[in-house]
Amino acid sequence: MEAREVRDIDDAIRLVELRGLSHVKVGIADIDGVMRGKYLSKEKFIGALRGGFGFCNVVLGWDLNDQLYDNVQYTGWHTAYPDAMVRILPHTCRDLPMEQVNGQSMLFFLCEFVESAAAICPRNLFQRVLQKADDMGFSALAALEYEFFMFRETPQSVRDKHYQNLTPWTPGYFGYSVLRSSVESDYYHQLLKLCEDMDMSIEGLHTETGPGVLEAALAVDEAGAAADKAFLFKTFAKVLAQRNQLMATFMAKWSHQFPGQSGHIHLSLKDSQTRLPVFHDPDQPHNMSKVQRHFMAGVQQLLPELMAMYGQTVNSYSRLVPGYWAPLNATWGLENRTTALRLIPGSAKSQRIEVRIGSADANPYIALAAALGAGLYGIEWQMEPEPMVEGNAYTQTFPDRLKLPNTLWEAAQRLKQSEAAHALFGAEFVQHYAATREWEEREFRRHVTDWELKRYFEII
Known part of the structure; x- marks a missing residue:
């Protein structure tokens, strides 16, 4: 057995x-x-x-x-x-x-x-959202992909160095590098095999843009299983790295010199009875069915209110700056990687939505609960999405209602005030989770950063 x-x-x-x-x-x-x-x-x-x-x-x-x-x-x-x-x-x-x-x-x-x-358990939270989907006649499919930086460091060495002047696993910018993956193939194959052995298979693994950064796309699965696999992956990828005298970090942004690290979520729905996909309609523009349109609208309109569930640390908001592959407003577009939501048209099986706002540091159960819950809310209330964005979303201006919170504190306040969040997740979870994010922000404000010292110490 x-x-x-x-x-x-x-x-x-x-x-x-x-x-x-x-x-x-x-x-x-x-x-x-x-x-x-x-x-x-x-x-x-x-x-x-x-x-x-x-x-x-x-x-x-x-x-x-x-x-x-x-x-x-x-x-x-x-x-x-x-x-x-x-x-x-x-x-x-x-x-x-x-x-x-x-x-x-x-x-x-x-x-x-x-x-x-x-009521406040992250995994149980997501199970309740899955039950809501079932009550509405849907089952969800999900796949998560993570970017993470690798270093030739140990838990002791990074502390000895005060997290400064760390040695990346590999140097320079070299996205999708066959050279890097071939030279370092021993670790790649260890990671691929570990994920196979632990039933959290990687569909795609490659270098990303930045020194020592990887992106792993986990295979699609029923959403409950996908959440478990993402949770397991984030822990045991770090375990494997440390057993190889390396370190992996899933911080949203470890250095201002390099792009941040995302935790993108791919979602689609099936009919619970027929098991057939419900996001695909070949008679509609971009094959987007009415169900998918309402789902997209729900995720879009609730993004500003639920942002604390996608970006849960102070560091998460350092990633959300122009020109670094991270969205700044609750926008959507067709195959557009500058928007918060990316509509991916295709066959009945592949038609889906990619939620690109989340960072790699997010709790996968909580981020998935936010995305799936908001989409179901959009279906329930027959919401309609804002106009589709074409071209570079970073250079365009959008209504205030689509602006995302700039800080964790602001995101926590929006979550506390969200009627939709209370309806979807329960008052106990919203109150507890928002309070923990307020704590995180207050802990940050108790400390003085290197940036402040360099900027103010002598000159101010």
Whole structure:
């Protein structure tokens, strides 16, 4: 029996027994999309499969640096940080080929928070959006693609260097380079094989524009599975890099000298009953069906309100500057890579929308919830998109209603005030998530940047 054949609790127990494993690894997403987890003994794991297990709710109440949020209601010192109930998801079973125990791969399972914590759990949030799609008669397909910079550094060396003067994996600008991928083929093939072994296949992998930057396009799948695969990819691509004495970063923008790093989302819908695509209509311009048009309109019109769910860090907004392949307004265009939304016409199978606003640092569950939820909202309310943009969107002027927030703080305020966000995601999630983004902005404002020192120290 193989890991990807596991479908239910009995399958999971059987595979653990067959491999003679004494422990199993589990992981769960925090608010920022960081994987948190632990090893469970076989006995604990089997019991947890059947009845769940407690996981300290601080995972939903601290930031990237394990600092406690001071402005959230669900968790905090006032709650004394009790355990929250978690369920293990048998069908997410994966081999961890880099962890061998007695000649067998360690097994890994994803989890999600349930009961009271479900309202703010990122994975559970997206499951609720998927349920809304099902209630409306749709199932969603998704594929995510990530840009990430690679360095010849270690976690210790970047700290010793104070994150300055880092050595890129490869030098110079050389997008789509066969030279680079051939010289460094050992790592490329390790990554491709790891993703095959862990059931998160890469459809395309190539160098991007910038020193040491790669782009990986994950294969399309049912949206729930695609979200899990994106979450797994971001963690285990970094694991593999570090095991090769390299480092990968998914920061939105690590240097002002180079382009930012995107996390683009491709989406389409099928009819739940017939399983046929619903975005394609050959009798309409660009093959865009009425359903796709309303979906596009929903994503477009809610982009300014939901921006905090696509750009979740202060750094995310450093990427959104003219001329660096990142959109500045809630626009759409036909095969247009200067707009926030790119309509990709094609066959019934390939007709889709690409949401280009998201950065690589975004939590894939939250970003997908925003994109799919907004599209469903557009269908529900029969929204119509703004006029299609032709040519370079960076050089054009658009109505204020299409302007995107410029900072994380502004994005958090827009999210808090969004009636659509409350309707789609629930007041508990909106309040908790917006408060965590406010915390992130306030933490940034407590510090002095190198830019400020260089600009003001002597001359001001």
